[in-house]
């Protein structure tokens with residue numbers, strides 16, 4: 001309940017000068033002897049969708065919950081909408097929306113009752129019934145929370161986070177447990193939030209979610225920042241000098257490289273996963289055309305083709321050495 005306080009009168013004058021929606025500088029947090037966040041620094045611009053990626057235990061939830069004011073930093077500076085999340089909690093809480101990893105919704109209330117209840121905490125809430133429809137829960141509006149499926153609970157938690165028209169939304173694994181249709185609907189909602197200028201900080205284990213939604217992605221491991229960039233830059237899509245493709249394993253790469261005039265080299269990275277290199281980004285369109293016609297002539301079926309280093313998932317594995325879990 002503490003996440004959704006009674007509406008307070010806000011003094012926004014002290015916040016007018018803040019530049020970024022979130023500032024984290026040299027943030028440190030330990031549990032006993034165990035350091036889980038170790039000098040983390042990043043900024044989230046206003047109106048940006050920012051994704052935090054990291055393997056299990058990397059410190060993502062600790063970071064997000066500190067930004068939300070639920071945990072206290074041991075060291076460093078944390079500002080959210082120009083405010084200190086603990087000292088200025090009363091002012092900040094009505095301005096942010098939070099989807100927690102665990103949904104602490106009331107088991108005996110219906111989905112509609114929960115949303116109306118939370119709407120009552122805010123001065124200018126969204127229409128709860130319209131919001132229920134927006135998250136695809138109209139048919140479950142009269143279902144008690146304990147009977148909602150895992151995916152429906154996540155959608156209700158999202159609606160609860162949005163009902164107060166927040167300026168900044170924290171989404172901790174927002175689509176975990178959702179079926180593909182609900183996931184797509186949630187992605188649309190995040191894109192709408194961005195269009196409205198709402199800042200979104202999300203954590204996810206789904207690389208396609210980060211690739212599709214995020215303006216910038218921070219990869220953290222052992223509580224440290226190891227990469228921060230746009231998904232395109234991380235994947236090397238711009239100024240790329242290579243193609244990756246997936247097809248049957250065991251293709252003759254020297255024959256392949258020799259057959260493509262724009263290629264300088266070709267290798268099988270792992271069974272069925274190939275890289276073809278060229279010496280300048282402007283050769284990429286020709287390389288794609290040459291590769292496509294070679295594959296056609298050899299009657300080889302292609303299951304994936306990417307420009308650049310590979311997927312965000314490849315990069316994540318390379319940087320953290322960890323498997324991604326859903």
Ligand SMILES: Nc1ncnc2c1ncn2[C@@H]1O[C@H](COP(=O)(O)OP(=O)(O)OP(=O)(O)O)[C@@H](O)[C@H]1O
Pocket residue numbers: 031036054055056057058059060061062063
């Ligand atoms: N209250 C706590 N007391 C002690 N240890 C904790 C506490 N909360 C988290 N930890 C530990 O801190 C580390 C970082 O946890 P955190 O939940 O921040 O990671 P995460 O990146 O969100 O992981 P996940 O992807 O599994 O959610 C983990 O080793 C976790 O066990």
